[in-house]
Amino acid sequence: MSWIVEFYRSSIGRKVVMAVSGLALFGFVLIHMVGNLKVYLGPEAFNHYAEGLRTIGDPLFGYGQLLWIARIGLLLAVVVHIHAAWKTTQVSRAARPAGYQLRRSVQQTYAERTMRWGGVIVLLFILYHLAHFTFGPDWAHPDFVPGDPYHNFVVGFQVWWVSAFYIVAQLCLGLHLKHGLWSLFQSLGITPDQDSGHGDWRRTFATSFALVIVLGNISFPLAVLAGVVQ
Amino acid sequence: MHLTLKIWRQSSPEDAGQLVTYEMPDVSEHMSFLEMLDVLNERLTEQGEDPVSFDHDCREGICGMCGLMINGSAHGPRAATTTCQLHMREFEDGETILIEPWRAEAFPVVKDLVVDRSSFDRIIQVGGYVSVNTGSAPDANALPIGKEVANRAMDAAACIGCGACVAQCPNGAAQLFTSAKIAHLALLPQGQPERQRRTQRMVEQMEQEAFGSCSNFRECEAVCPKEIDVGFIAMMNREYLRAKLS
Ligand code: HEM
Ligand code: FES
Numbered sequence: 001m002s003w004i005v006e007f008y009r010s011s012i013g014r015k016v017v018m019a020v021s022g023l024a025l026f027g028f029v030l031i032h033m034v035g036n037l038k039v040y041l042g043p044e045a046f047n048h049y050a051e052g053l054r055t056i057g058d059p060l061f062g063y064g065q066l067l068w069i070a071r072i073g074l075l076l077a078v079v080v081h082i083h084a085a086w087k088t089t090q091v092s093r094a095a096r097p098a099g100y101q102l103r104r105s106v107q108q109t110y111a112e113r114t115m116r117w118g119g120v121i122v123l124l125f126i127l128y129h130l131a132h133f134t135f136g137p138d139w140a141h142p143d144f145v146p147g148d149p150y151h152n153f154v155v156g157f158q159v160w161w162v163s164a165f166y167i168v169a170q171l172c173l174g175l176h177l178k179h180g181l182w183s184l185f186q187s188l189g190i191t192p193d194q195d196s197g198h199g200d201w202r203r204t205f206a207t208s209f210a211l212v213i214v215l216g217n218i219s220f221p222l223a224v225l226a227g228v229v230q
Numbered sequence: 231m232h233l234t235l236k237i238w239r240q241s242s243p244e245d246a247g248q249l250v251t252y253e254m255p256d257v258s259e260h261m262s263f264l265e266m267l268d269v270l271n272e273r274l275t276e277q278g279e280d281p282v283s284f285d286h287d288c289r290e291g292i293c294g295m296c297g298l299m300i301n302g303s304a305h306g307p308r309a310a311t312t313t314c315q316l317h318m319r320e321f322e323d324g325e326t327i328l329i330e331p332w333r334a335e336a337f338p339v340v341k342d343l344v345v346d347r348s349s350f351d352r353i354i355q356v357g358g359y360v361s362v363n364t365g366s367a368p369d370a371n372a373l374p375i376g377k378e379v380a381n382r383a384m385d386a387a388a389c390i391g392c393g394a395c396v397a398q399c400p401n402g403a404a405q406l407f408t409s410a411k412i413a414h415l416a417l418l419p420q421g422q423p424e425r426q427r428r429t430q431r432m433v434e435q436m437e438q439e440a441f442g443s444c445s446n447f448r449e450c451e452a453v454c455p456k457e458i459d460v461g462f463i464a465m466m467n468r469e470y471l472r473a474k475l476s
């Protein structure tokens with residue numbers, strides 16, 4: 001155990017932890033988005049999919065068991081990811097207590113500059129999103145019906161400012177992933193073959209998946225507002 | 231050309247320090263940046279004032295002593311150029327130039343624009359060498375090394391340890407420097423026997439100095455006068471992981 005603690009204390013080890021937890025969260029977000037595309041197949045298909053999540057692993061796992069294991073794993077990944085992000089930020093702040101009068105970025109991109117605050121917005125979004133569609137208290141959802149996710153989905157997104165918040169949060173997530181999905185390869189020491197002459201496939205990977213996730217997720221509130229899904 | 235300089239003046243490590251403005255009415259665009267400061271210092275000396283302290287040695291871009299934060303970027307506006315190799319033609323007549331020292335907890339200001347970079351020396355001291363008796367110079371090509379590997383090792387070995395990477399990094403991290411020093415030895419046959427131990431010790435020393443944590447923002451490679459790229463940082467991460475897991 002002690003080597004894990006020591007590893008996590010080093011800035012390199014901490015970034016490995018961030019990369020692995022970030023990768024796990026990315027995997028979840030991707031599957032989550034693809035799964036939600038079922039909403040375009042109508043209420044039956046969508047509710048059947050949502051119910052099906054609870055019976056995955058049957059008969060090895062009982063009703064909802066695997067889902068809970070996944071939830072615990074995700075919670076762990078979020079906690080670890082955020083702790084590492086927080087710690088990393090602390091260490092870096094302490095490394096330059098007296099700042100410059102002026103420091104200009106040369107090639108740092110907007111996505112890179114917003115990793116921290118963008119991450120915080122994504123976190124707030126996750127919390128709200130859980131209240132909105134999973135727990136459904138009155139303040140978060142106007143008419144939450146347990147067991148009818150299609151209804152909750154449509155009614156939930158009909159509130160325009162809720163939809164707007166979802167869209168903003170997805171744009172933040174997209175920026176986060178545009179840098180993060182490239183950065184994680186750096187953190188894990190995975191580089192393109194120097195001499196392949198094909199450029200950096202990690203950039204292509206990061207930009208494409210960031211785009212796919214943002215477009216997929218943004219389509220949901222837009223489809224409800226436009227009346228395509230009702 | 232006429233320039234206005236705003237220079238960080240700090241009489242000692244304890245002094246709070248401040249920006250002081252100097253007018254430079256007659257600067258030749260052919261001067262190097264350091265020659266321009268020489269002119270200022272001559273004038274200050276004649277006036278009985280304390281000249282501005284700044285580090286320099288070779289003035290040909292190979293020793294790594296010079297290094298100033300010029301208008302918010304390390305070594306000034308020109309890519310792949312040390313401060314001593316920067317010329318005044320990069321600036322406009324009438325421009326105001328802000329000159330600050332490298333700022334990092336691990337690089338404390340000694341005086342004015344001079345910082346103490348011995349944290350870099352300590353990283354080298356724990357492993358940035360090959361501890362075998364090398365005797366006299368070996369015959370050329372006695373030890374075959376592939377061209378790509380030799381090129382890559384040379385890219386890393388070009389590091390002059392100026393500290394611009396740390397100075398420019400939003401996180402004050404020293405990953406580019408440390409990785410270059412680890413990589414040029416890890417790539418060559420001479421570096422193999424101590425490869426894992428070297429990586430571990432140099433990384434751990436880097437962690438102990440008050441450097442920040444790399445976020446892969448790539449600002450370091452953008453200002454590196456020797457154009458060392460962040461691919462070496464990935465390589466260091468890989469080397470460190472391998473050393474830790476084996
Ligand atoms: C769905 C949620 C999320 C996903 C998929 C995700 C993914 C990632 C990935 C892949 C990285 C790159 C790791 C590396 O460079 O090795 C990363 C970095 C980062 N994440 Fe997240 N993340 C998520 C949520 C969050 C949240 C909620 C926060 C903060 C509250 C956050 C803060 C950060 C920060 C600050 C970094 C950059 C760390 C650095 O290098 O300095 N992330 N994220
Ligand atoms: S003085 Fe030697 S590199 Fe600039």
